[in-house]
Amino acid sequence: MDTPSPTVPQDRDDGRNHPPHDTVDLPAQLPSALAQATGQSGVSSPPKAGNRIGDTLFLAASRGSGILLLCIMAAIAIFLGWQASKSIGSNHGNFFTTFEWNADATPPVFGIAVLLFGTVVSSVIAMAVAVPVAMGIALFISHYAPRRLAQPIAYLVDLLAAVPSIVYGLWGALFLVPHMNGLTSWMNDYLGWTYVFGQSDSVAGSAPRNLFTVGVLLAIMILPIITAVSREVFRQVPRMHEEAALALGATRWEMIRTAVLPFGRPGVISASMLGLGRALGETMAVATVLSPSDKLNLHIMDPGGGTFAQNIAAKFGEAFDNGRSALIASGLMLFVITLLVNAGARMIIARRKEFSGANA
Amino acid sequence: MAKRIDVSGLSAYYGSFKGIEDISMTIEPRSVTAFIGPSGCGKSTFLRTLNRMHEVIPGARVEGKVMLDDENLYGAGVDPVAVRRTVGMVFQRPNPFPTMSIYDNVVAGLRLAGVRKKSLLDAVVEKSLKGANLWNEVKDRLNKPGAGLSGGQQQRLCIARAIAVEPQVLLMDEPCSALDPISTLAVEDLIGELKSQFTIVIVTHNMQQAARVSDRTAFFNLAGVGQPGRLVEIDDTQRIFSNPSVQATEDYISGRFG
Secondary structure: OOOOOOOOOHHHHHHHHOOHHHOOOHHHHHHHHHHHHHOOOOOOOOOOHHHOHHHHHHHHHHHHHHHHHHHHHHHHHHHHHHHHHHHHHHOOOOOOOOOOEEOOOOOOEEOOHHHHHHHHHHHHHHHHHHHHHHHHHHHHHHHHOOHHHHHHHHHHHHHHHOOOHHHHHHHHHHHHHHHOHHHHHHHHHHHHHHOOOOOOHHHOOOOOOEHHHHHHHHHHHHHHHHHHHHHHHHHOOOHHHHHHHHHOOOOHHHHHHHHHHHHHHHHHHHHHHHHHHHHHHOOHHHHHHOOOOOOOOOOOOOEOOOOHHHHHHHHHOOOOHHHHHHHHHHHHHHHHHHHHHHHHHHHHHHHOHHHOOOOO | OOOOEEEEEEEEEEOOEEEEEEEEEEEOOOOEEEEEOOOOOOHHHHHHHOOOOHHHOOOEEEEEEEEEOOEEOOOOOOOHHHHHHHEEEEOOOOOOOOOOEHHHHHHHHHHHOOOOOHHHHHHHHHHHHHHOOOHHHHOOOOOOEHHHOOHHHHHHHHHHHHHHOOOOEEEEEOOOOOOOHHHHHHHHHHHHHHOOOOEEEEEOOOHHHHHHHOOEEEEEEEOOOOOOEEEEEEEEHHHHHHOOOOHHHHHHHOOOOO
16 A cells, blocks of 8 residues: 655554555545644654653653662661661570560560561461452452442452451451350360360460461451452453353353463462561551460460561560660561562462463 | 254344344355354354354343254253353454463363373374364474464464364354464365364355355345344355345445445
8 A cells, every 4th residue: 555655654554554445535635634633734854752741751750760669678678677787786595596575685685486487377377268268259259240249249348458457456356356266166176186276275265366366367357458459350361261261161160260260370479469468567456366475386276476567566665775676677577578478479470471371 | 073053043132132133044064154244244143152152241142943963052951061062163363371381272172071181182182283284383382382373373273272172063253354364374274174074164254265165155134233133145155156146145245335
């Protein structure tokens, strides 16, 4: 096809996209019409690259935002590292293996063993409970529920994600804890042989202000965010891939297994990481439910233990100089753990990048 | 392996909208039947009723009978999932599963049917890819993603995936409309080879293509916007393109409308 005007390069594309039967009139009319639309005379040369003030501004703004983010991350790391180093030098215990936390005593003795264990255990329980349930809800909303039902449920889930953590904490302490008694003793009776889910005789019958209850509460807290993100990912699955599966003779569940879940996998991992981030750093809800102690107890049904965030919240108000630095050091550890977990998740996603569906 | 399709009095609805009305035709086994007609006349809708894919759209339903040899696809107690295993489908845009390798794409249907034996799967992969004229191009990279192939290769991969489950009928919904002329030629050649084993039904907007590949041609039309599509006539392709019995067909083929 003849291209109408060599001076205005974008005409070329427009000409080509027109249906063929228009081609006769096209060369004469299109340049002038386009010139009018863009406010240029027909003979002007194409605009120079430097003229576009909007592009320049946007480039500067977006580049600036990116650099700012890196600066903030670096500032946090430097601050935490500098503050932490002051206290770690004074520590008379081993920072990683000591159970107790007496940073303001003379000599100061403190360690993160109990906190690390409590944080990891409660988050693992939360993920183990929340991720499968969240995927179930997300799939129900995106693929099973009739539209009239799916919309309200989706709104409800979004609403739950916005509930402040202190509210979950109050609910956990006043409602969940008393109602966990039955489950705790049942698990002690039937799963006590696993040791982990057993209870020491000395605490049998006491309020289950333990890591297991914390994990369950955290699961409820992170459920909405994982659900909301997963649901959006499952909705993005192209209809043509679902139809491909159906046309091969897949049932609905098989269609979800062949087309939807593999496609949504990276998104679900990212969603879980968002949830895990909240679980690892959750402060108030843990502080209101857990009865903390400096004992590392593999019976997760026994009251006691602690988490990084809960320990900082509980101790910060009464801490003096070295105590604060020590708490900041524990905060740095939480920061490092979060980074490691996220890096791990990125690696899992990147490993199957070419199969991600992004190039489909 | 190939079965005859006998459609009688078939109408399909999207909610309250009637997409096609009262279609009856016979599709011969081991032949290629092409559907032509203007956009929106219900060719694709009709095609999708032949393997019960129409009803996966919310609110869509079908009235009438589709006999596959002696079995009514819309009879009481017929499982649509089983129908789709017997009547395979190739779509307009190539749609290999992006999360699967070439190998896994080909055996996806068999895996759904519960086949796990590695030696059997290997054999089917080779046979299906050879059947789709793709084997020589991909035999060294069966574990690479199917989405990494070119458009034409992806479409032949989809054909391989469809024939891997050895269906009775193969439905193709404008299989070449997203392909370049060379890939189109490859797929058309393939259709010519596949018709010795399968009953093939192809929807196409390209009348030369219909003339090249099909034995019989059905012309669909609609009375106006918002009206349901109807079958105008079905006849031997040669006859449709040289001496059709309905004036509308001749008008359409000679480009006087549509």
